Amino acid sequence: MNKNDTTKSKILDAAEQLFAERGFAETSLRTITARAKVNLASVNYHFGSKKSLIQDVFDRFLSEYSSVLNAQLNSLESNQSDSLTTETLLRALVSPLLALEKQREQSISIFMRLLGRAYAETQGHLRRHVTDKYGYVLVRFTLLFQNAYPNLSNDQIFWRLHYTLGSLIFTLAGSDALREIAEADFDRKMAIEEVIDEMIPFLAAGMKA
Amino acid sequence: MNKNDTTKSKILDAAEQLFAERGFAETSLRTITARAKVNLASVNYHFGSKKSLIQDVFDRFLSEYSSVLNAQLNSLESNQSDSLTTETLLRALVSPLLALEKQREQSISIFMRLLGRAYAETQGHLRRHVTDKYGYVLVRFTLLFQNAYPNLSNDQIFWRLHYTLGSLIFTLAGSDALREIAEADFDRKMAIEEVIDEMIPFLAAGMKA
DNA sequence: AAAAATATCAAACATCTGTTTGAAACATAC
DNA sequence: GTATGTTTCAAACAGATGTTTGATATTTTT
Numbered sequence: 001m002n003k004n005d006t007t008k009s010k011i012l013d014a015a016e017q018l019f020a021e022r023g024f025a026e027t028s029l030r031t032i033t034a035r036a037k038v039n040l041a042s043v044n045y046h047f048g049s050k051k052s053l054i055q056d057v058f059d060r061f062l063s064e065y066s067s068v069l070n071a072q073l074n075s076l077e078s079n080q081s082d083s084l085t086t087e088t089l090l091r092a093l094v095s096p097l098l099a100l101e102k103q104r105e106q107s108i109s110i111f112m113r114l115l116g117r118a119y120a121e122t123q124g125h126l127r128r129h130v131t132d133k134y135g136y137v138l139v140r141f142t143l144l145f146q147n148a149y150p151n152l153s154n155d156q157i158f159w160r161l162h163y164t165l166g167s168l169i170f171t172l173a174g175s176d177a178l179r180e181i182a183e184a185d186f187d188r189k190m191a192i193e194e195v196i197d198e199m200i201p202f203l204a205a206g207m208k209a
Numbered sequence: 210m211n212k213n214d215t216t217k218s219k220i221l222d223a224a225e226q227l228f229a230e231r232g233f234a235e236t237s238l239r240t241i242t243a244r245a246k247v248n249l250a251s252v253n254y255h256f257g258s259k260k261s262l263i264q265d266v267f268d269r270f271l272s273e274y275s276s277v278l279n280a281q282l283n284s285l286e287s288n289q290s291d292s293l294t295t296e297t298l299l300r301a302l303v304s305p306l307l308a309l310e311k312q313r314e315q316s317i318s319i320f321m322r323l324l325g326r327a328y329a330e331t332q333g334h335l336r337r338h339v340t341d342k343y344g345y346v347l348v349r350f351t352l353l354f355q356n357a358y359p360n361l362s363n364d365q366i367f368w369r370l371h372y373t374l375g376s377l378i379f380t381l382a383g384s385d386a387l388r389e390i391a392e393a394d395f396d397r398k399m400a401i402e403e404v405i406d407e408m409i410p411f412l413a414a415g416m417k418a
Numbered sequence: 419a420a421a422a423a424t425a426t427c428a429a430a431c432a433t434c435t436g437t438t439t440g441a442a443a444c445a446t447a448c
Numbered sequence: 449g450t451a452t453g454t455t456t457c458a459a460a461c462a463g464a465t466g467t468t469t470g471a472t473a474t475t476t477t478t
Contacts, residue, residue: 007425023329025234028465039427044467046425113329119383120232120325155395159380159404162387163411166379167372174328178371186364195368202372205418206411216455238436248457253437255455 008046010036016057017106020113024054024126055129058118061100061111062130066137068096073140083148086204093141094168094196101192108192112173119169149207164203171199217255219245225266226315229322233263233330264338267327270309270320271339275346277305282349292357295413302350303377303405310401317401321382328378358416373412380408 003009014036018027029050033040047053072092076084101108118126138161145157152160171178175195183189213222223245227236238259242249256262281301285293310317330336347370354366361369380387384404392398 023232023234025232029467030465039425040466041428041468042426050466116325116329119379120322120329155391155399156407158391158394159387159407160411162380162383163376163408166376168375170328170375170379171368171371174371178368182364182367185367190364198365198368199372201418202369202415206415209410209414237434239434248455249436250438250458251456259436 007036007038007042010038011043011046011053012057012060015053016061016114017110019054019057019117020110023117051125054126058114058126058130059133061114062134064100065096065111066134068099069093069137070140072096073144084144086145086148086207087200089141089144089148090164090200090203094200097172098193098196107176108172109174109176112169112175116169116173145207160207163206167199167203171195216245216247216251219247220252220255220262221266221269224262225270225323226319228263228266228326229319232326233335260334263335267323267335267339268342270323271343273309274305274320275343277308278302278346279349281305282353293353295354295357295416296409298350298353298357299373299409299412303409306381307402307405316385317381318383318385321378321384325378325382354416369416372415376408376412380404 004013011032015027015032018032018035021027029043030040032053033043043050043053047056069092072095076088076092097108097111100106100111118130142157142161145161146152146154149157172192172195175192179190179192179195220241224236224241227241227244230236238252239249241262242252252259252262256265278301281304285297285301306317306320309315309320327335327339351366351370354370355361355363358366381401381404384401388399388401388404
């Protein structure tokens with residue numbers, strides 16, 4: 001059987017999409033199993049509980065993302081001896097998302113809405129799980145920026161990085177809706193790549209301010 | 210009886226805080242009425258339904274916010290004949306939040322998490338309600354920026370404004386948690402005003418990029 | 419091919435959800 | 449002070465939720 005057609009991954013696919021669309025609490029296991037065309041009980045059989053399913057959805061996405069990102073940072077570090085430019089670093093942050101989009105044939109906004117939701121779950125199990133398991137990616141990124149901007153203080157780097165993440169997550173999470181509004185106003189539907197191309201100079205200018 | 214001690218406003222207060230902390234679906238009417246120390250049935254008596262309660266929570270916050278913001282923009286427009294600086298406009302956007310924080314003795318992050326949640330509710334009744342009723346504030350803001358940057362195209366203004374909103378909402382929504390992390394790293398707890406003072410140059414540089 | 423382990427299924431379970439009800443308490447008007 | 453309208457309250461309601469069960473089917477191992 002194809003690896004993407006197992007009951008387990010059919011559930012993950014359906015859950016990922018529905019969680020991004022509606023949120024965690026607003027998505028029932030019955031809705032998930034209906035879309036995945038599997039039996040209701042199979043969620044608890046394969047994942048144990050809804051909580052674990054949510055974490056597994058994030059694990060699948062974040063492990064794919066951070067492995068591509070880490071590879072990208074490795075090659076950047078080895079090819080360039082001196083410090084990297086802001087634009088290059090920001091592209092390294094975003095491009096794994098575009099790669100994932102192509103590979104999975106799924107909008108970036110799905111992933112970003114998931115991330116945004118994890119972020120909003122300030123008190124929940126999810127935020128702890130994500131930061132425990134993938135916080136090192138953010139740390140690595142912080143170090144690269146500290147290297148690129150030796151004249152900025154550490155807490156300035158820290159905060160500017162979060163301003164940047166806010167822009168990225170927020171804009172990309174709403175990019176589908178925003179692009180529709182923009183289309184109505186300006187008679188042209190932008191590609192997601194164009195939105196990103198517009199955003200990176202904006203963010204780079206802020207980082208350098 | 211004090212206007213803030215009515216059953217209705219006790220429910221609004223409790224709901225506002227709980228919605229921001231946990232989300233809408235994750236907050237039951239029983240949790241709300243327990244914290245507000247009122248009877249369960251009083252929510253449906255005073256608000257009709259949970260849906261209406263959610264909308265009323267937003268209406269209370271957004272009408273207070275946008276009335277202060279509009280007043281601020283009015284006085285800015287009348288005092289300065291030529292176009293306004295980015296920094297001034299951004300301060301006008303944020304300062305009503307600081308005023309609300311003082312007046313209500315409640316963290317800004319509560320309001321911002323509420324806004325972020327409304328934003329995440331891409332398909333729900335709430336997003337429509339908010340944009341229908343308060344979208345004009347955003348339009349007014351867009352026009353001011355178009356005036357300040359006549360050389361930028363309209364869709365550039367549109368997108369940069371959304372990058373800015375993303376940074377603002379995301380950072381301020383997580384400001385409590387972020388300030389705690391920053392405190393552990395740098396041995397100093399920043400005031401929310403300091404975070405904003407750091408953020409405005411960042412955003413202004415992006416707008417001007 | 420028999421045996422063992424794994425996976426699927428329909429049905430039931432207990433619990434929690436928003437909402438409604440009808441009576442009681444309270445406030446206001448005449 | 450009685451009558452009228454408004455608000456509070458405990459209890460019940462119907463429906464949805466995550467989870468468990470035990471039987472059946474499927475796959476893997478021997």
